[in-house]
Amino acid sequence: MQHIQTVLAKSGAYSRRETGRMIEQKRVTVNGIPCTHSTEVLPEDVILIDGKPVPEPAERVYLAFHKPAGITCTAQKAVEGNLVDYLNWETRIFAVGRLDKASTGLLILTNDGSIVNPLMKEEAAKEKEYIVQTKRPVSDSMIEKMCEGGLLIKGKEASPAFAEKTGEFTFRIILKQGLNRQIRRMCSAFGNHVISLKRTRISHIHLDPLEPGEWRHLTTEEIQLLKEGIKGKS
Known part of the structure; x- marks a missing residue:
């Protein structure tokens, strides 16, 4: 048996988050009965979404x-x-x-x-690398605190990061954390403002060229x- 969300997600048409919403909205039925998040299914079960069969799995991209x-x-x-x-x-x-x-x-x-x-x-948990341009000069104290960690971001502490100045108004930073708008909020904590922010790498995958x-x-x-x-x- 497999969990209903696993089966739906394997079609490639829906993410787990999306299937969760559809289940909550009673749009997914198994053998004619609206399913729940805990529903498990067998290969012979009839699964319908809005009364229609689940799409066949698409080629993975x-x-x-x-x-x-x-x-x-x-x-x-x-x-x-x-x-x-x-x-x-x-x-x-x-x-x-x-x-x-x-x-x-x-x-x-x-x-x-x-x-x-x-x-x-x-x-x-992967390294994510960014290049950042700021409105005001990048201070040494801001870079030091980013490397040290501990800044509060929406009630959560920022983990230590690697950061270095690359110009008067630019710096490079590598994070393993993913707090919401983390870099922008860290800069704001030092009275600075992000003009542009570009992610150049996620782990082994690079943006260039x-x-x-x-x-x-x-x-x-x-x-x-x-x-x-x-x-x-x-």
Whole structure:
């Protein structure tokens, strides 16, 4: 037997988060009965979403994408400037992790809904590298505190990071933490303001040479390393 959310996510049409919402809305039935989050199913069970069969699994796609500014990391088409409309991919595609609307740089994208949430949990422990431009000069004390850790971000302590000045108004930072708008809030704590923020790397996957709006397929080795991270966590 398999958990209902696992079965739905394997179709590639829905992420686990999305299937959770559909289950709560009673849109998913098993043998004619609305299911719950704890429902388990057998291969012979009839699963319907809004009265229609679950889509057949699509060919798996794993992409590196250079997100331009102004695009929102969501698959919800009701949101203006959403990722799905921008990419116009033939199947549903999901971002692993997020960049806020104003930020640019590397996103990992996939239509493999069964691994989106595990990858997001694994991504939180991976190195993520950024280059940042600020409105005011970058102070030595700000860089030192970022390296030391301990700044409060929405009630949570920022972990130690690697940070270095690359110019009067620019710095490079490598995080293993993923607090909401973390870099922007750390800069604000020192009376500074982020003008531009670009993610250049997630673990072994690099942004270069992609230009804003461009994407490429991940290599077999890159995909294997991503999946090995999930297996290691489990």
